[in-house]
Amino acid sequence: MDLGIRGRRALVCASSKGLGRGCAEALAAEGVDLVLNARGAEALEATAQAIRNAYGVNVTAIAADITTEEGRAKVLDAAGEIDILVTNAGGPPPGLWSDWGREDFIKALDANMLTPIALMSALMPKMIERRWGRVVNITSQSVKAPIPALGLSNAARTGLTGYVAGTARQVAQYGVIVNNMLPGIHATDRAISLDGAVSKNEGISMDEAKKRREATIPARRYGTAEEFGRMCAFLCSEHAGFIVAQNILLDGGGTNATI
Numbered sequence: 001m002d003l004g005i006r007g008r009r010a011l012v013c014a015s016s017k018g019l020g021r022g023c024a025e026a027l028a029a030e031g032v033d034l035v036l037n038a039r040g041a042e043a044l045e046a047t048a049q050a051i052r053n054a055y056g057v058n059v060t061a062i063a064a065d066i067t068t069e070e071g072r073a074k075v076l077d078a079a080g081e082i083d084i085l086v087t088n089a090g091g092p093p094p095g096l097w098s099d100w101g102r103e104d105f106i107k108a109l110d111a112n113m114l115t116p117i118a119l120m121s122a123l124m125p126k127m128i129e130r131r132w133g134r135v136v137n138i139t140s141q142s143v144k145a146p147i148p149a150l151g152l153s154n155a156a157r158t159g160l161t162g163y164v165a166g167t168a169r170q171v172a173q174y175g176v177i178v179n180n181m182l183p184g185i186h187a188t189d190r191a192i193s194l195d196g197a198v199s200k201n202e203g204i205s206m207d208e209a210k211k212r213r214e215a216t217i218p219a220r221r222y223g224t225a226e227e228f229g230r231m232c233a234f235l236c237s238e239h240a241g242f243i244v245a246q247n248i249l250l251d252g253g254g255t256n257a258t259i
């Protein structure tokens with residue numbers, strides 16, 4: 001299927017690895033020019049070059065922390081006119097409800113709620129002017145069903161989801177389509193660190209930790225960044241214009257709910 005977005009320009013945040021990279025690659029495969037971002041310049045430049053070589057699209061790489069005002073300014077300055085925005089950043093640390101004070105919440109809200117909102121606020125006015133835009137926010141399965149140890153993430157991502165639910169309905173009339181993607185467990189560095197914590201706490205091997213987690217997922221495996229990216233590209237496509245403010249769960253059936 002031709003997604004109809006060849007020649008569009010996308011900003012994909014936090015995209016040197018993992019799910020962000022999966023989204024960037026799937027967009028590049030459709031002929032979309034990219035602005036990529038991550039904090040570490042070396043891995044980012046390596047990813048940018050690999051994508052240029054594989055897909056022949058233009059790729060600009062901006063090393064910056066997207067969760068800071070200075071980092072966002074640097075990325076937005078270099079990005080220019082953007083048709084497609086994919087927001088993403090690392091997730092907050094796990095813990096117990098009583099571990100966190102005001103500063104921890106401010107940090108989590110900044111990274112996983114106010115950063116995507118700031119990026120949408122900066123880029124949607126031009127999308128509205130041009131009567132075409134696509135925004136995909138990478139959030140988490142925890143929006144549908146809380147992950148108790150991720151209280152900071154549950155709070156920040158649910159706040160973003162509420163904002164998107166209203167805002168997407170204000171901008172859809174201008175051809176600007178905003179949706180969220182909710183990953184369950186995917187085989188990225190994040191999964192390695194989660195399995196590492198289980199392996200350490202329970203004194204089992206990494207392989208055993210992974211097997212135990214897989215057994216809780218109806219699909220009996222972790223998702224891949226490639227399949228996550230394909231869904232992202234579809235939501236950014238010409239064909240997604242009637243999908244508004246949805247929360248698309250990619251979790252192998254892990255969230256046990258009827259709808």
Ligand code: NAP
Nearest residue numbers: 014016017018019038039040066090091185186188189190
């Ligand atoms: P990942 O494999 O750890 O990749 C993170 C990417 O984001 C890297 O390129 C990293 O590069 C970049 N990054 C992190 N913090 C950044 C920042 N402040 N500014 C700019 N770039 C930043 O993570 P992932 O698994 O793809 O996860 C992506 C998001 O989905 C996270 O928010 C995660 O919590 C959420 N999620 C993931 C899963 C999963 O199973 N993988 C499940 C649910 C939710 P640098 O370190 O060089 O900046």
